[in-house]
Amino acid sequence: MTLRLFDTATREEREFAPMNPGKVGIYLCGPTVQSSPHVGHLRSAVAFDVLQRWLERTGYRVTLVRNVTDIDDKTLWKAAEAGVEWWAWALRFEREFQAAYAAVGVKPPAAEPRATGHIPEILAIIARLIDNGHAYEQAGSVYFDVRSFDGYGSLTRQALDDLSPAQDSPVEDKRDPHDFALWKARKDDEPETASWDSPWGPGRPGWHIECSAMAHRYLGEEFDIHGGGLDLRFPHHENEQAQSRAAGYGFAHLWMHSAWVTQSGAKMSKSLGNGLLVSEVLEAHEPAALRLALAAVHYRSMLEYSASTLDEATAQWGRFTGFVARASERVGAVSSAAVAAAELPEAFVDAMDDDLGVPRALAVIHETVRAGNAALTAGDDAAVAAALLSARAMLDVLGLDPAAPEWAGERAGSSDAAMRALDSLVRADIDARAAARAARDWGTADAIRDRLADAGIVIADAADGAKWSLAAEG
């Protein structure tokens, strides 16, 4: 079976066929950096990170471009309100987004272009659209002429006459109320640093044009996959596609959209103010657990977030890390090269090939871990080794290999100096408790265990002596 992906444009799963054998170009709409990231933003990033990892695992070389929209109405407005330069405001949140992505193990993209860094490309594509008769200038702004382009609405099946008018600019300047701004003339109350010279006078890019310009610059006239959150389908992606195709470019072959994180059924969003900030969540939970929680639901299904979501994910993560730690101790650690080369169970491959069926893939991982734990109890080291390799290889595809550098060291077993110091202290307690137990002095033994537990250290007795680990957060 080969990879099949759901294409928003055709509303069906399509067999993935790259333009160039062995290579995949992906353009992913990144954040508008005007406020702090919430877990919904991370869901989209994690979904496409899993896509990238699966493509890479199955032999593709992936070029993923994720833009940063560092100028828009809200950025200017919010920065002004805060009395900060708009570019400083944008950079502050760009850094927050980068930190959040890194925290949950999202691979850095091949390119991370900013809108304001691509004004020449934006001007070029606008000029091309004017020459083509698909755009027109009006009072220093330039608008896309939706009526001039037959394909308008094809991505999301919208009929122009049924839509509410676009409200990004004064309707009176437009030929059709659905026309949208490619270039916005500078307004008197906007800072001069937020405008650039153009053939139509000083101004700044409209919201959609930057993606067309940057996708063209980094991925060419046509590329394989364009991704983003569900809310971007219309108008953003519809407009992007219209601009690029009207300019004569083939643009994206396949469109993928990730679904919401909801709370009590309602979408989490900046404007609703019900967003759970990444920084808040990570204060109380491990980043890997957050990643697991976000990845565990199919990317096209709503993810219902509640107080128990992270607790459950933490429990599952504990199962994975616990098994990997115990199995590695028993049969020896597996190299990352071996993990990368390991054969994956057929059921796992089938699940991932079926439009990234992570929930089914996770079920295979759980079954593997259970079998591995049973083998550990039975003393079947060959089976333990096989389960360990298989489980780590599958978890690696999801970006959740507990032994990978980004997660190793979160728990006990770290080579970090503080952990070594702690280990030496805890060992003294473990020895004292062992002595008490040998003397059948259960009261003393339990008191030691309780005291360590209060400090967040979990003691587990095993056949070959007691082991300690840090309790899971949350």
Next chain:
RNA sequence: GGUGGAGUGGCCGAGAGGCGAGGCAGCGGCCUGCAAAGCCGUAUACGUGGGUUCGAAUCCCAUCUCCACCUCCA
């Protein structure tokens, strides 16, 4: 009004005509000095009403409820 999506056991979530995915929580058991971890077992589940079929959570018809996009939004 237009477009798209969803209703599955206490909870989260797969599946999409026929052996009840998986996880979390719960309950029973094994193991343990007691625990923890682990293992084994454990469920009148598929919004409602009809219909098709030997058989439907899965197909058809009707109906209710919820959500999203069409304004910034992952």
